[in-house]
Amino acid sequence: MITFSSTHLIYLIEAARWTLLLSVLAFIGGGILGLVLALGRVSEHKPLRWLSAAYIQIIQGTPLLVVLFLSYFGLSILGLDIPPIAAAGLSLTLYTSAFLGEIWRGCILSVPKTQWEASNCIGLSRAQQYRYVILPQAARIAIPPTVGFMVQIIKNTSITSIIGFVELARAGQIVNNSTFQPFITFVFVAIIYFAMCYPLSLASRHFERKLNVGK
Amino acid sequence: MSVNEAAGTRPRNEAVPGAEPIIVVDSVSKSFGPLQVLHGVSLEIERGTMVAIVGRSGSGKSTLLRCINALEEINGGTIKVCGHMVSMSDRASVKRLRSEVGMVFQSYNLFPHLNVLRNITLALTAVQKKSRADADAIAHKVLGLVGLADKAEAFPEQLSGGQAQRVAIARSLALSPKVLLFDEVTSALDPELTGEVLKVMEDLARDGMTMVLVTHEMAFARRVADIVVFMHQGKVWEAGPPAELFADPKTPELRQFLSSGL
Amino acid sequence: MKFLTKMALAATIALGAAGVAKADVLADIKAKGEIAIAIDLGAPPWGMTDANLKPAGADVDVANKLAADLGVKMKLVEVTGPNRVPFLLTNKTDIVISSFAITPERAKVVDFVPYSVNRLIVFGPKGVEIKSLEDLAGKRVGVVRGNLQDTELTKKAPADTKLVRFDDDATTITALMSGQVDAMCAPYGMYLTLAERYPAKELEPKAEVVQQPLGIGLRQNEPEMKAWLQDWVKKGAADGSLSTIFEKYMGAKLDLAPFLAEAK
Numbered sequence: 001m002i003t004f005s006s007t008h009l010i011y012l013i014e015a016a017r018w019t020l021l022l023s024v025l026a027f028i029g030g031g032i033l034g035l036v037l038a039l040g041r042v043s044e045h046k047p048l049r050w051l052s053a054a055y056i057q058i059i060q061g062t063p064l065l066v067v068l069f070l071s072y073f074g075l076s077i078l079g080l081d082i083p084p085i086a087a088a089g090l091s092l093t094l095y096t097s098a099f100l101g102e103i104w105r106g107c108i109l110s111v112p113k114t115q116w117e118a119s120n121c122i123g124l125s126r127a128q129q130y131r132y133v134i135l136p137q138a139a140r141i142a143i144p145p146t147v148g149f150m151v152q153i154i155k156n157t158s159i160t161s162i163i164g165f166v167e168l169a170r171a172g173q174i175v176n177n178s179t180f181q182p183f184i185t186f187v188f189v190a191i192i193y194f195a196m197c198y199p200l201s202l203a204s205r206h207f208e209r210k211l212n213v214g215k
Numbered sequence: 216m217s218v219n220e221a222a223g224t225r226p227r228n229e230a231v232p233g234a235e236p237i238i239v240v241d242s243v244s245k246s247f248g249p250l251q252v253l254h255g256v257s258l259e260i261e262r263g264t265m266v267a268i269v270g271r272s273g274s275g276k277s278t279l280l281r282c283i284n285a286l287e288e289i290n291g292g293t294i295k296v297c298g299h300m301v302s303m304s305d306r307a308s309v310k311r312l313r314s315e316v317g318m319v320f321q322s323y324n325l326f327p328h329l330n331v332l333r334n335i336t337l338a339l340t341a342v343q344k345k346s347r348a349d350a351d352a353i354a355h356k357v358l359g360l361v362g363l364a365d366k367a368e369a370f371p372e373q374l375s376g377g378q379a380q381r382v383a384i385a386r387s388l389a390l391s392p393k394v395l396l397f398d399e400v401t402s403a404l405d406p407e408l409t410g411e412v413l414k415v416m417e418d419l420a421r422d423g424m425t426m427v428l429v430t431h432e433m434a435f436a437r438r439v440a441d442i443v444v445f446m447h448q449g450k451v452w453e454a455g456p457p458a459e460l461f462a463d464p465k466t467p468e469l470r471q472f473l474s475s476g477l
Numbered sequence: 478m479k480f481l482t483k484m485a486l487a488a489t490i491a492l493g494a495a496g497v498a499k500a501d502v503l504a505d506i507k508a509k510g511e512i513a514i515a516i517d518l519g520a521p522p523w524g525m526t527d528a529n530l531k532p533a534g535a536d537v538d539v540a541n542k543l544a545a546d547l548g549v550k551m552k553l554v555e556v557t558g559p560n561r562v563p564f565l566l567t568n569k570t571d572i573v574i575s576s577f578a579i580t581p582e583r584a585k586v587v588d589f590v591p592y593s594v595n596r597l598i599v600f601g602p603k604g605v606e607i608k609s610l611e612d613l614a615g616k617r618v619g620v621v622r623g624n625l626q627d628t629e630l631t632k633k634a635p636a637d638t639k640l641v642r643f644d645d646d647a648t649t650i651t652a653l654m655s656g657q658v659d660a661m662c663a664p665y666g667m668y669l670t671l672a673e674r675y676p677a678k679e680l681e682p683k684a685e686v687v688q689q690p691l692g693i694g695l696r697q698n699e700p701e702m703k704a705w706l707q708d709w710v711k712k713g714a715a716d717g718s719l720s721t722i723f724e725k726y727m728g729a730k731l732d733l734a735p736f737l738a739e740a741k
Contacts, residue, residue, distance in 0.1 A: 118324035
């Protein structure tokens with residue numbers, strides 16, 4: 001009879017490294033592409049606005065599972081074999097970018113129009129307006145929803161088990177089906193997830209304070 | 216040192232005779248969709264003068280100011296500022312305009328995430344490409360002129376309305392504009408705070424800055440402005456020196472406006 | 478996981494209809510010296526992990542034997558229920574030995590070589606009165622959603638049986654242990670494991686449900702591989718080696734005869 005032991009706990013923690021890695025990939029890739037999309041959505045050029053909007057609609061309407069499936073198995077059938085980490089990274093990036101793009105677009109739009117006017121009147125170019133006036137203010141507004149979404153991503157990485165990643169949730173299943181001690185197993189899984197998400201909330205509060213100088 | 220030397224314009228009492236008006240508005244019309252707000256407005260503003268534009272809400276005064284500053288696209292007529300035509304579709308003309316004309320808004324629009332000093336030096340470094348040291352020096356100078364030398368490190372949130380508005384004036388002033396536009400800058404302030412802002416504006420006028428203000432401050436306009444323009448229903452209804460206009464209104468509309476104490 | 482499986486299957490059928498070219502996988506494997514076998518390690522007693530989290534279970538033993546008999550190394554590819562077919566069709570594994578039930582749906586896209594059976598029973602604590610499937614009326618029975626237990630009992634159990642569906646075996650077991658269900662339906666080997674682990678509960682088998690043939694999954698159009706596998710299974714059945722493995726985890730002898738005849 002197998003009982004939950006430190007071996008199992010270590011197994012869970014090691015699996016959590018995948019969860020962490022995939023989340024980081026999602027945030028970096030999705031963040032960069034998301035910013036591009038957000039700026040595209042509020043651009044002065046109609047084609048850019050249209051392209052970003054179309055991309056966001058398509059990705060937001062597609063389940064992450066399907067994106068993942070297509071990028072790993074679908075591409076494979078077409079003859080393009082990419083390693084699981086690339087498929088996962090790509091899918092999570094596409095997925096995250098669509099949502100972050102919309103979140104950040106909203107934050108940019110919530111900077112008062114008067115800020116655009118004032119910065120325009122002192123002669124700043126559009127790029128300078130973004131850099132010095134609009135984005136810093138949008139960033140402050142963006143922190144709570146962005147962190148909220150990142151916590152979602154950390155949990156959503158469990159979907160990558162379908163392409164073979166033994167990440168934290170899947171590891172929990174394996175341990176559970178080995179020990180038949182679901183309570184201990186999943187309490188530890190929950191603790192580890194919490195340990196990954198909590199620093200995000202702390203960082204969030206820190207950055208809100210930092211960007212809120214003067215308040 | 217006078218405000219003007221910091222700002223770079225000629226003192227008032229040395230106005231060049233026969234010089235072209237610094238702002239020429241010719242038959243400008245402007246509509247917002249189906250609503251026509253300006254009906255062929257024509258106006259000339261001489262260098263070194265203070266022109267106060269008054270009228271009821273909806274008379275088009277703010278719209279006119281915003282058109283002059285290329286914040287609204289005009290539908291007819293022309294605008295010429297500092298000798299060159301201005302049109303929003305001509306990016307180069309707008310860029311030139313920004314370096315010649317400064318504007319102060321009713322809600323001051325300071326950048327909340329930057330302190331007072333940085334609010335002022337931002338354009339100096341980013342647009343006029345000055346060094347940080349030079350920019351800081353100019354900023355301190357203009358802050359002194361508006362009486363807020365000790366507030367350089369403060370953040371906009373920590374200022375009173377009157378202080379914030381004075382910083383906004385300083386911010387425009389620092390860029391050495393030839394013209395300053397004021398869009399109802401005291402309307403949002405508590406009465407006890409308007410005085411400090413009006414004083415700064417009066418000092419600027421005395422030092423020869425060309426100023427165009429949309430305002431409800433009748434007493435101020437009467438006392439300080441060189442010309443008062445009364446707008447009504449999107450047209451220039453009457454214009455002239457305040458003494459004449461206030462003492463002897465020629466049209467019933469102006470008479471009614473003055474008597475209602477607006 | 479039923480929805481996932483259906484979607485995974487549908488997508489792969491759609492994409493895999495592109496057809497796999499005839500290939501001599503067996504020769505490739507022998508040349509490489511290694512065979513990739515996909516097993517789900519979260520499906521006891523077929524695939525699970527031991528105290529050191531090393532692979533264990535009936536399918537693991539069968540896989541090891543197969544590799545040894547073929548004279549190559551065994552590379553275990555970890556899969557989950559829904560991605561067994563996709564992994565096979567996209568060449569991420571050579572074969573699948575993972576409590577793979579032979580179903581007509583699956584047989585459309587992959588080939589099977591029967592090698593074992595899934596003996597499903599209903600079991601529960603001593604106090605619960607169930608002697609046959611008819612006695613399930615009015616009782617709460619736990620099954621794993623979308624698995625064979627679910628489909629079989631949906632067909633065979635009386636109309637007023639309350640089938641409670643869970644995501645995996647372990648969750649179903651928790652429900653049984655906590656009394657949220659009166660009995661559960663699962664492979665015989667599962668009952669054995671649980672009876673050993675929770676003697677206080679006095680679990681006992683209640684009713685037979687079905688014996689479902691399990692197959693080694695391989696891609697279509699691989700005649701050499703298929704022939705070798707069928708031959709290997711016949712030998713293993715004859716000399717009792719496959720039965721020994723089966724008995725270790727299921728507590729009964731393996732009778733493949735009825736299914737070998739059906740092999741394609």
